[in-house]
Amino acid sequence: SAVxxxxxxxxxxxxxxxLTIQCQVDSQVTMMFWYRQQPGQSLTLIATANQGSEATYExxxxxxxxxxxxxxxxxxxxxVSNMSPEDSSIYLCSGSGGNEQFFGPGTxxxxx
Amino acid sequence: xxxVKQNSPSLSVQxxxxxxxxxxxTNSMFDYFLWYKKYPAEGxxxxxxxxxxxxxxxxxxxxxxxxKSAKHLSLHIVPSxxxxxxxxxxxxxxxxxxxxxxxxxGAGTQVVVTP
Numbered sequence: 001s002a003v004x005x006x007x008x009x010x011x012x013x014x015x016x017x018x019l020t021i022q023c024q025v026d027s028q029v030t031m032m033f034w035y036r037q038q039p040g041q042s043l044t045l046i047a048t049a050n051q052g053s054e055a056t057y058e059x060x061x062x063x064x065x066x067x068x069x070x071x072x073x074x075x076x077x078x079x080v081s082n083m084s085p086e087d088s089s090i091y092l093c094s095g096s097g098g099n100e101q102f103f104g105p106g107t108x109x110x111x112x
Numbered sequence: 113x114x115x116v117k118q119n120s121p122s123l124s125v126q127x128x129x130x131x132x133x134x135x136x137x138t139n140s141m142f143d144y145f146l147w148y149k150k151y152p153a154e155g156x157x158x159x160x161x162x163x164x165x166x167x168x169x170x171x172x173x174x175x176x177x178x179x180k181s182a183k184h185l186s187l188h189i190v191p192s193x194x195x196x197x198x199x200x201x202x203x204x205x206x207x208x209x210x211x212x213x214x215x216x217x218g219a220g221t222q223v224v225v226t227p
Binding site for chain 1 (some may be wrong): 144161203218
């Protein structure tokens with residue numbers, strides 16, 4: 001199984017600023033994804049991170065707010081732009097290969 | 113629109129007894145189902161999965177049952193252990209290549225195993 005790490009593990013940010021979250025997978029995975037878990041809610045898919053091309057966003061999520069990069073098969077970044085308190089969530093990176101899908105430990109973001 | 117539902121937000125079970133977690137789904141296009149366990153401050157950990165062509169899958173103390181006609185699946189943990197105390201998420205995936213990895217999650221069930 002793949003091991004996924006994320007940096008930072010948590011952060012407290014001011015309204016209007018941006019934060020970039022890094023995700024590293026220890027082995028090549030076919031696909032990488034970014035999910036969000038808002039307080040008291042389930043996990044929601046933000047986008048699929050495509051290697052070398054623009055990410056594919058789910059309904060309700062846009063590139064200007066959540067720009068994503070994936071320069072190679074094992075690394076991806078998610079930026080949360082122009083943050084507001086509503087962006088306070090846990091952001092999770094996920095990778096899949098075959099039928100299994102793995103998750104990183106998450107980045108707990110608090111926006112003041 | 114919540115396509116995967118876990119209607120029990122919490123479950124308390126005695127150590128050694130069986131834990132039964134339930135999950136319902138509404139989208140008949142789902143063909144693969146997964147259960148994840150999540151501890152606080154950690155990411156979800158894959159537990160067990162089942163394809164829609166099966167009605168049961170077993171892995172050690174964990175068994176998942178799928179009833180396609182009822183659009184219902186359940187996770188059985190036997191026997192329950194204190195380390196099983198966590199939030200359990202049910203997730204589903206559609207049968208198409210562009211949906212690969214796009215999981216729909218339920219709201220989760222908090223399991224507490226008491227001594």
